[in-house]
Amino acid sequence: MKNQGIPDDEFRGKPVIGICNTWSELTPCNAHFRELAESVKRGIWEAGGFPVEFPVMSLGETLMKPTAMLFRNLASMDVEESIRANPVDGVVLLCGCDKTTPSLVMGACSVDLPTVVVSGGPMLTGKYNGRDIGTSDLWRFSEDARRGIMTEEELNLAEAGMCRSRGHCAVMGTASSMACMVESLGLSLPGNAAIPAADANRKVLAQLSGRRIVEMVRDDVKLSDILTREAFENAIRVNAAISGSTNFVIHLLAIAGRIGVPLSIDDFDRYSRDIPLVANIQPSGKYFMEDMYYAGGLPSVMHAIRAHLHLDCLTVNGRTVGENVDGRRSLNTTVIADMEQPFNEVAGVVILKGNLCESGAVLKPSAASQALMQHTGRAVVFEDIEDYKHKIDDPDLDVDETCVLVLKNVGPKGYPGMPEVGNMGLPAKLLEKGITDMIRISDGRMSGTGFGTVVLHVSPEAAEGGTLALVEDGDMIRLDVPNRRLDLLVEEAELEQRRSNWKNAANRFTRGYVKLFVDHVEQAHLGADFDFLKGKSGSEVSRDSH
Known part of the structure; x- marks a missing residue:
C-alpha cells in the first residue's frame, strides 16, 4: 500500500478501519458520499486509526431494474466478503438509499466486527407552488396527471422542486425509516437519522463516527454486543412511533437472521400495539424529516416513548439508550408529540x-x-x-x-x-x-x-x-x-x-444471479434473505494466501 504515498510509520500500531462506501452516480440519494467519507476519514486519523475506503455494490431505488430489492442480498454478500477478506479491524457503513442500509448491516452482521453506521441524511423539504412537498405528494400528483388535472410540465416542476438538495427522500419513507432503524438499534450516534444531508452537522456526525469506531475497536465492542433481542424490540417500538415503512419488517427480520437473534413476524404486531404515532411526518402525518430534526430528531421521539423502551441497551457511543435520550424532550410538539397526546392512536404495522x-x-x-x-x-x-x-x-x-x-x-x-x-x-x-x-x-x-x-x-x-x-x-x-x-x-x-x-x-x-x-x-415472513446466509460466519479466514 506504500505506492499510494503513505509514510511507513502510518502503518504501525494503528487499527485499520474500513469505510464501506455505497457512493454511486446511479444512486442519487448517495451521490454525496465521497465527501461524507472524507469527514469519516478525518475522525479516524484524529483518533489514531488508519482509514481505508472501499466500494461495494450500490442499490439505487429510482433506476435499478427490475427492482433494487432483487439485489439486496447480493450487495450484502459483497459487503460481507469485502469485510472478511480484507485486513480491517472495524468498519464504518455509509448508507442512505432504501436497500443500502439493510444490505450493509446484514453483511456486517455476518462478520461481526466493531461497526458504526453513518446515514446520508434526508433531502431538504421540497417546494412547489408556495407549499412544502415530498415524495409522498408525488404519488398524489401522479394520480392527478392520470386524471388530467395536472399537466406533465407541472408534474416535472413539482419533481424538480422536490429534489432540491442532496440526500434521500424527505419524508418517513423507507430510507428515513432505515436511518431511524439503525439509530434505534444503537448502531449509529444519536441524532443520525434526521440530520439533513445538506446540513453541516451531517459532516460533524460523520467525523465523530470516525473517531468513535477507533475507540470501539480498542474496546472490542462488536455488533453482537449491541444487537440484542431487546435492541430489536426497541426498534419495532420506535418504528411504530414514527409510523415507519412497511419495508422495515422485511429488513429487520433479515438482520435478525444474520446476527442470530430470534425474531418472528408476529413480534412486529405484538410490540407495536401499545405505541401511538408521535412523529407527525408524511406520509402518515403532515411534516418532513427536516422538521423532525429541528424538533429534536429521533432522540426526542425515543424520549417520548421511553417508558416502553429497554433503556439499558448499549449503543455504539458507549452509552445506554436511556443515557442518550435523557432530557431530550421535543422542541416542537406539533412535530414530535408525547404519548399522552399523540397525533394518532393507531400506528405501527x-x-x-x-x-x-x-x-x-x-x-x-x-x-x-x-x-x-x-x-x-x-x-x-x-x-x-x-x-x-x-x-x-x-x-x-x-x-x-x-x-x-x-x-x-x-x-x-x-x-x-x-x-x-x-x-x-x-x-x-x-x-x-x-x-x-x-x-x-x-x-x-x-x-x-x-x-x-x-x-x-x-x-x-x-x-x-x-x-x-x-x-x-x-x-x-x-x-x-x-x-x-x-x-x-x-x-x-x-x-x-x-x-x-x-x-x-x-x-x-x-442462469446467473436471478436463478440463485x-x-x-x-x-x-422470514425476511426474504437467502437460506444459506442465516447466521454469521465471523471474521476469521482459515487459509492464508501467503
Missing part, C-alpha cells in the same frame, strides 16, 4: 393471518382508511404486473369502489425480487369519480412514501403456491384488521380443486 396469508401479511393502519378496516368485497384479479398495466385503465374493467384489487406474482420469487407495486394505482374510471382509496392485496411491497389500505408481503406468495395464487375474479375477500384476519371466502374443496390445476411459473430462470435468487430466497 399490523400482521394479518388467515387462509389468504397463512404465514402472514403486513398492513400499515396509519396510512389506511378507517372505513376499510373491516370490509368484505369482490376480488378483481391481476395475474401479474403486466396484466395489471393492461387492464387497470380499461373503461370496461368490471370494478367499483367496494371491490378488492388483487395483484399476484410480485413476491420474492414471482417477480422476482418483490417490487414496490403493492400500492397499485386505482382504476382510471374510479379516479374520475373521486375515489382515493380501495383495499389492495399483493405479495409485493410498497414504497415507504406510499399510503392507502394496502395489504402487503402476503406469504406464502403466489409463485410458491400460496392461496393468493388461487384467487379468481368474483371471489369474496374479507379484511378484518381489528381481529388481524384476511380470508378468502371460498370453500376448501373448491380451493383444493384449483390447487390441483395450479402450475409454478417461478422456475423459468435458468429464485432458488434460495426465503419467503417474506
Whole structure:
C-alpha cells in the first residue's frame, strides 16, 4: 500500500478501519458520499486509526431494474466478503438509499466486527407552488396527471422542486425509516437519522463516527454486543412511533437472521400495539424529516416513548439508550408529540393471518382508511404486473369502489425480487369519480412514501403456491384488521380443486444471479434473505494466501 504515498510509520500500531462506501452516480440519494467519507476519514486519523475506503455494490431505488430489492442480498454478500477478506479491524457503513442500509448491516452482521453506521441524511423539504412537498405528494400528483388535472410540465416542476438538495427522500419513507432503524438499534450516534444531508452537522456526525469506531475497536465492542433481542424490540417500538415503512419488517427480520437473534413476524404486531404515532411526518402525518430534526430528531421521539423502551441497551457511543435520550424532550410538539397526546392512536404495522396469508401479511393502519378496516368485497384479479398495466385503465374493467384489487406474482420469487407495486394505482374510471382509496392485496411491497389500505408481503406468495395464487375474479375477500384476519371466502374443496390445476411459473430462470435468487430466497415472513446466509460466519479466514 506504500505506492499510494503513505509514510511507513502510518502503518504501525494503528487499527485499520474500513469505510464501506455505497457512493454511486446511479444512486442519487448517495451521490454525496465521497465527501461524507472524507469527514469519516478525518475522525479516524484524529483518533489514531488508519482509514481505508472501499466500494461495494450500490442499490439505487429510482433506476435499478427490475427492482433494487432483487439485489439486496447480493450487495450484502459483497459487503460481507469485502469485510472478511480484507485486513480491517472495524468498519464504518455509509448508507442512505432504501436497500443500502439493510444490505450493509446484514453483511456486517455476518462478520461481526466493531461497526458504526453513518446515514446520508434526508433531502431538504421540497417546494412547489408556495407549499412544502415530498415524495409522498408525488404519488398524489401522479394520480392527478392520470386524471388530467395536472399537466406533465407541472408534474416535472413539482419533481424538480422536490429534489432540491442532496440526500434521500424527505419524508418517513423507507430510507428515513432505515436511518431511524439503525439509530434505534444503537448502531449509529444519536441524532443520525434526521440530520439533513445538506446540513453541516451531517459532516460533524460523520467525523465523530470516525473517531468513535477507533475507540470501539480498542474496546472490542462488536455488533453482537449491541444487537440484542431487546435492541430489536426497541426498534419495532420506535418504528411504530414514527409510523415507519412497511419495508422495515422485511429488513429487520433479515438482520435478525444474520446476527442470530430470534425474531418472528408476529413480534412486529405484538410490540407495536401499545405505541401511538408521535412523529407527525408524511406520509402518515403532515411534516418532513427536516422538521423532525429541528424538533429534536429521533432522540426526542425515543424520549417520548421511553417508558416502553429497554433503556439499558448499549449503543455504539458507549452509552445506554436511556443515557442518550435523557432530557431530550421535543422542541416542537406539533412535530414530535408525547404519548399522552399523540397525533394518532393507531400506528405501527399490523400482521394479518388467515387462509389468504397463512404465514402472514403486513398492513400499515396509519396510512389506511378507517372505513376499510373491516370490509368484505369482490376480488378483481391481476395475474401479474403486466396484466395489471393492461387492464387497470380499461373503461370496461368490471370494478367499483367496494371491490378488492388483487395483484399476484410480485413476491420474492414471482417477480422476482418483490417490487414496490403493492400500492397499485386505482382504476382510471374510479379516479374520475373521486375515489382515493380501495383495499389492495399483493405479495409485493410498497414504497415507504406510499399510503392507502394496502395489504402487503402476503406469504406464502403466489409463485410458491400460496392461496393468493388461487384467487379468481368474483371471489369474496374479507379484511378484518381489528381481529388481524384476511380470508378468502371460498370453500376448501373448491380451493383444493384449483390447487390441483395450479402450475409454478417461478422456475423459468435458468442462469446467473436471478436463478440463485429464485432458488434460495426465503419467503417474506422470514425476511426474504437467502437460506444459506442465516447466521454469521465471523471474521476469521482459515487459509492464508501467503
